[in-house]
Amino acid sequence: xxxxxxxxxxxxxxxxxxxxxxxxxxxxxxxxxxxxxxxxxxxxxxxxxxxxxxxxxxxxxxxxxxxxxxxxxxxxxxxxxxxxxxxxxxxxxxxxxxxxxxxxxxxxxxxxxxxx
Numbered sequence: 001x002x003x004x005x006x007x008x009x010x011x012x013x014x015x016x017x018x019x020x021x022x023x024x025x026x027x028x029x030x031x032x033x034x035x036x037x038x039x040x041x042x043x044x045x046x047x048x049x050x051x052x053x054x055x056x057x058x059x060x061x062x063x064x065x066x067x068x069x070x071x072x073x074x075x076x077x078x079x080x081x082x083x084x085x086x087x088x089x090x091x092x093x094x095x096x097x098x099x100x101x102x103x104x105x106x107x108x109x110x111x112x113x114x115x116x
Contacts, residue, residue, distance in 0.1 A: 002030030004074065009039045018064050020047040020057070021078075051075075052082040054091040058098065070099040073106040080110050 008014040019030050027048050034044045049060035073096050082092035
């Protein structure tokens with residue numbers, strides 16, 4: 001929902017952020033947060049889509065990303081949704097590896113199922 005935008009603004013190495021979320025409401029919230037940023041040091045693109053469906057993701061991100069063009073993938077509290085099926089989980093990682101540059105980094109935060 002764009003909660004990390006202030007962090008990205010403070011990092012001079014960030015020049016482009018692409019946010020993809022299956023929820024239109026979350027994407028709209030991110031757009032709103034970005035529009036309220038006083039220091040827009042990076043360009044932002046917003047996509048409503050399912051990042052865990054490889055074919056649909058590649059199609060929906062074609063306008064703003066190409067293969068192996070991303071330095072950093074940040075997936076916060078969402079990856080567990082990919083594990084509904086083995087196929088979706090594999091496609092989630094296929095999507096990440098498709099866009100991530102060689103030597104790029106991926107940071108994922110998942111919930112602790114024991115304490116939920």
